[in-house]
Amino acid sequence: MIGHPVGHSVSPQMHNAALAELARHDARFSGWRYHPFDVEPAGLPAALGLMRERHFRGANLTVPHKVLAVALVPDLDPAAREAGAVNTLALDGSGWHGFNTDGYGLSAGILEDLGLELAGATIVLLGAGGAARGAAVECLRSGCAALWVMNRTRSNLDSLLAHLAPLAGRVPVGALTPAGAATRLQPGAVVINATSAGLRPDDPAPADLGTLPRIAAVYDMIYNPPRTRLLAQARALGLPHANGLGMLVHQGAKALEIWTGVPASTMAPAMRAAAAKALGYAGATDSDLRT
Numbered sequence: 574m575i576g577h578p579v580g581h582s583v584s585p586q587m588h589n590a591a592l593a594e595l596a597r598h599d600a601r602f603s604g605w606r607y608h609p610f611d612v613e614p615a616g617l618p619a620a621l622g623l624m625r626e627r628h629f630r631g632a633n634l635t636v637p638h639k640v641l642a643v644a645l646v647p648d649l650d651p652a653a654r655e656a657g658a659v660n661t662l663a664l665d666g667s668g669w670h671g672f673n674t675d676g677y678g679l680s681a682g683i684l685e686d687l688g689l690e691l692a693g694a695t696i697v698l699l700g701a702g703g704a705a706r707g708a709a710v711e712c713l714r715s716g717c718a719a720l721w722v723m724n725r726t727r728s729n730l731d732s733l734l735a736h737l738a739p740l741a742g743r744v745p746v747g748a749l750t751p752a753g754a755a756t757r758l759q760p761g762a763v764v765i766n767a768t769s770a771g772l773r774p775d776d777p778a779p780a781d782l783g784t785l786p787r788i789a790a791v792y793d794m795i796y797n798p799p800r801t802r803l804l805a806q807a808r809a810l811g812l813p814h815a816n817g818l819g820m821l822v823h824q825g826a827k828a829l830e831i832w833t834g835v836p837a838s839t840m841a842p843a844m845r846a847a848a849a850k851a852l853g854y855a856g857a858t859d860s861d862l863r864t
């Protein structure tokens with residue numbers, strides 16, 4: 574994993590637990606290890622060159638490298654190209670190949686923890702940064718019914734909407750205000766928080782759920798802390814809700830599938846247990862934080 578910083582990440586624990594599990598059944602994986610590397614933005618090309626020399630299988634990229642890699646890796650999968658971000662790299666004889674498994678992780682996390690499909694759903698997306706762009710692209714790729722975006726800074730919201738316009742096809746995509754929500758939201762809307770509001774204990778909630786009518790469920794991409802103010806609001810309103818641990822796990826499991834060929838669904842349970850433990854979730858289970 575290449576990031577800047579990387580110290581906070583639980584991906585090494587999550588992936589190394591999965592690799593240990595794989596090695597128990599298949600000796601091919603006994604020498605496989607997942608290492609975090611703190612690389613400054615300007616150092617990414619050299620880091621990728623060095624990893625190629627040392628025969629690495631692949632890499633995960635985190636902030637700020639996800640966006641920088643787009644210009645460095647010519648072969649991108651459609652999800653990475655549309656999101657403008659690469660979170661997974663795989664190396665073979667022809668060089669680096671770029672993927673984006675965050676969208677898959679979001680879909681799979683919402684399905685696992687809330688029992689909901691993005692296909693056909695009305696989505697209220699909070700945020701307009703990198704994570705929001707990836708989430709919005711995934712919602713459109715999955716066939717959502719409508720995508721409404723709320724963000725603190727209007728200019729950033731407009732940039733996101735401009736990026737999404739060519740991808741939207743006939744799906745309604747636009748800005749949402751609490752006033753507009755009364756008329757625009759269909760019953761069963763799913764709120765997805767892709768802002769960073771909630772990472773710190775004194776952060777405000779990114780939206781007042783009480784002002785949004787006809788919401789069916791709330792998904793917060795933040796998983797540390799495990800329950801943000803937004804999720805506390807959802808709980809108080811009796812709405813099904815889940816944090817972003819499932820997304821973290823499933824994007825990681827999909828990356829592992831790309832590197833190893835082992836189906837993502839096989840490794841996800843062990844990865845979830847390892848990530849929950851590394852995050853200090855009570856008793857290594859996060860089930861009380863779902864719904």
Ligand code: NDP
Pocket residue numbers: 636675678699700701702703704705724725726729730767768769770772776777778779794795796817818820821822824
């Ligand atoms: P960015 O810095 O690119 O974007 C931050 C977004 O949060 C912007 O829309 C910003 O709004 C908004 N924001 C920040 N502070 C506040 C606030 N106090 N009130 C309202 N809005 C606020 O960050 P990323 O997009 O990279 O990441 C966002 C979140 O997604 C992070 O918390 C990260 O943990 C989570 N994430 C989770 C993943 C998972 O696997 N579960 C994967 C990737 C990300 P503005 O435009 O006004 O500045």
